[in-house]
Amino acid sequence: MKMAKTYTRKDILGYVRAIRMLTALCLVLAITCVVLSVLLAKKPKGTPVNPSIDSGSNVTTSSAPAKDKEAAALAKDLENWNLVLVNAKSPLPEGHKIETEAIASAYARDKGMSFDKRAVDALNQMCAAAAKDEITLLAISSYRPHERQQVLFDRELNEVKAENPGISEEEAKKKAATEVAFPGTSEHELGLAVDLNSVEQTFEHTKQFTWLSQYANDYGFVLRYPKDKEAITGIIYEPWHYRYVGVEHAKKMTALDMCLEEYIDYLKENK
Numbered sequence: 001m002k003m004a005k006t007y008t009r010k011d012i013l014g015y016v017r018a019i020r021m022l023t024a025l026c027l028v029l030a031i032t033c034v035v036l037s038v039l040l041a042k043k044p045k046g047t048p049v050n051p052s053i054d055s056g057s058n059v060t061t062s063s064a065p066a067k068d069k070e071a072a073a074l075a076k077d078l079e080n081w082n083l084v085l086v087n088a089k090s091p092l093p094e095g096h097k098i099e100t101e102a103i104a105s106a107y108a109r110d111k112g113m114s115f116d117k118r119a120v121d122a123l124n125q126m127c128a129a130a131a132k133d134e135i136t137l138l139a140i141s142s143y144r145p146h147e148r149q150q151v152l153f154d155r156e157l158n159e160v161k162a163e164n165p166g167i168s169e170e171e172a173k174k175k176a177a178t179e180v181a182f183p184g185t186s187e188h189e190l191g192l193a194v195d196l197n198s199v200e201q202t203f204e205h206t207k208q209f210t211w212l213s214q215y216a217n218d219y220g221f222v223l224r225y226p227k228d229k230e231a232i233t234g235i236i237y238e239p240w241h242y243r244y245v246g247v248e249h250a251k252k253m254t255a256l257d258m259c260l261e262e263y264i265d266y267l268k269e270n271k
């Protein structure tokens with residue numbers, strides 16, 4: 001007759017030892033798995049998993065090269081008339097001449113107001129489109145010849161001198177330039193800038209401004225001196241001042257949330 005097996009203390013200790021060894025083995029295996037998976041995850045991205053897919057083809061996972069290509073195409077316009085940058089640091093070259101054309105009388109406050117000949121149609125079309133939406137856009141300042149800017153500046157300079165007896169010529173000029181751009185540094189001399197309706201900050205709260213915010217880009221215009229870019233443009237927020245840059249550039253600048261200074265730098269970097 002078979003006897004039922006009885007476990008001795010020695011047997012039990014043997015089993016416990018075996019279980020402990022198994023557990024240790026499992027632990028070592030688990031740790032090895034974790035280490036291996038971390039190492040694999042860190043594998044350089046440039047190493048193709050399947051060389052036949054990656055090598056020699058343009059099918060890449062990154063979209064950056066496509067973006068650069070687009071910017072490079074836009075950068076071809078860097079030297080074009082529509083992207084000329086005029087500010088205190090980059091004045092217009094002396095004797096800069098442009099051909100201007102009168103703005104359609106319905107959209108100009110004063111007779112004879114003119115704009116760069118190459119962009120005047122865009123301005124007229126924008127005003128006409130606004131009119132269709134029952135929005136009145138009226139140019140109150142547009143192309144300003146250099147001589148006119150000089151007259152405006154001199155008038156301001158005299159006022160500053162009268163208000164500050166004993167002020168030095170240099171200081172007076174600096175002070176005057178905070179109100180009226182120094183001749184050669186006003187975008188209005190370029191013939192591509194227009195002030196619309198009112199030169200008051202409250203213009204921001206009008207339906208005209210709302211319309212412009214939505215559609216000006218479609219006609220190649222941008223809000224030239226945005227609220228949050230004062231440190232870069234050097235000009236206070238001017239909700240009324242619009243600059244023609246062309247449709248493609250206007251849309252790109254808005255998409256990138258860049259003012260003209262930033263946009264020109266961006267194009268130069270991607271040239």
Ligand SMILES: [Zn+2]
Pocket residue numbers: 141188193194195241242
């Ligand atoms: Zn202006």
